[in-house]
Amino acid sequence: EIVLTQSPGTLSLSPGERATLSCRASQSVSNYLAWYQQKPGQAPRLLIYGASSRATAIPDRFSGGGSGTDFTLTISRLEPEDFAVYYCQHYDGSSRTFGQGTKVEIK
Amino acid sequence: QVQLVQSGAEVKKPGASVKVSCKASGYTFTSYGISWVRQAPGQGLEWMGWISAYNGNTNYAQKLQGRVTMTTDTSTSTAYMELRSLRSDDTAVYYCAREVEVGATGWFDPWGQGTLVTVSS
Numbered sequence: 001e002i003v004l005t006q007s008p009g010t011l012s013l014s015p016g017e018r019a020t021l022s023c024r025a026s027q028s029v030s031n032y033l034a035w036y037q038q039k040p041g042q043a044p045r046l047l048i049y050g051a052s053s054r055a056t057a058i059p060d061r062f063s064g065g066g067s068g069t070d071f072t073l074t075i076s077r078l079e080p081e082d083f084a085v086y087y088c089q090h091y092d093g094s095s096r097t098f099g100q101g102t103k104v105e106i107k
Numbered sequence: 108q109v110q111l112v113q114s115g116a117e118v119k120k121p122g123a124s125v126k127v128s129c130k131a132s133g134y135t136f137t138s139y140g141i142s143w144v145r146q147a148p149g150q151g152l153e154w155m156g157w158i159s160a161y162n163g164n165t166n167y168a169q170k171l172q173g174r175v176t177m178t179t180d181t182s183t184s185t186a187y188m189e190l191r192s193l194r195s196d197d198t199a200v201y202y203c204a205r206e207v208e209v210g211a212t213g214w215f216d217p218w219g220q221g222t223l224v225t226v227s228s
Contacts, residue, residue: 032212036152043202043218044152050209055216087152091213094166096142096154 002026004088006099012107019075021102023088028068032090035064035073038101039084047086048073078104109133111203111219118225119193126189127222129203136184137161140206142215143177143188145199153199157206158186193226200224 003026013019023033031051036044046055048064051071061076075082083106088099114128129141143155156167158177165177176189186203201222204215 030212034214036215043221044204044215045218046214046216049207049214049216050212089152089214091208093211095168096157096213098144098152098154101151 001095002029002090002092002097004090004097004099006086006088006102008102009100010103010105012105013078014107015078015080017078019073019078019082019104021073021086021104023066023071023073023099025069025071025090029090029092031067032092033064033066033071034089034091036087036089037082037084038087044087075104080106109205109217111205111217113201113203113219113222116223116225118227120228121194121226123193123226124189124191125193125224126187127201127203127224129186129188129219131160131184131186131205134205136179137181140208141177141179141186142204142206143175144202144204144215144218146202146221147196147199150199155188155201160186190224193224195226198224198226 005024007022033051035048038044052064063074065072085101085103087101090097110132112130117125119125137160140159142157158165160179174191178187203219
């Protein structure tokens with residue numbers, strides 16, 4: 001079973017700063033990776049699929065990159081509404097796996 | 108717009124069963140599968156399983172095999188998740204999510220609003 005490891009666990013940044021989140025897979029997953037944002041008390045929301053494609057209505061300050069085992073989610077300039085928890089997720093037909101999450105908090 | 112609306116919160120005793128519903132609208136129900144994901148208090152996301160709304164095929168997480176059953180009712184565009192022999196560590200928010208599959212990959216979009224299931228004596 002593929003394991004996804006996200007780092008760091010918590011990222012403390014100020015509005016306007018750049019955020020770089022990492023997701024590492026225990027074996028190659030090609031570009032079969034998605035990213036989600038979850039705010040307190042809300043359901044997760046799809047941000048990125050296929051490692052780098054933005055979902056509908058997602059602002060272009062969010063970008064995804066990587067392939068194989070190493071992936072990044074970048075938020076170019078943090079807006080107040082971007083402080084949340086972010087999860088990566090892999091799908092391989094028989095199973096779906098989530099990373100443990102990265103919390104982006106206000107510094 | 109595409110929407111998934113789940114049933115309300117439940118409180119159950121240990122050993123009981125719970126059945127959560129997820130009503131879909133805004134798309135052709137049988138063209139997509141539904142996955143169920145749960146989140147224990149303060150914890151991350153755990154995938155529970157998937158059901159094809161087209162033919163009812165299922166794929167359950169190994170950890171829950173034998174305790175979980177997922178079904179659909181295509182006449183009402185509703186998916187159901189039943190979890191039996193509830194334990195205190197089943198206390199969580201349960202989400203349904205439409206699964207979009209493209210080739211060998213897939214993702215969840217959108218998600219239902221979540222259903223809190225509390226297991227307590």
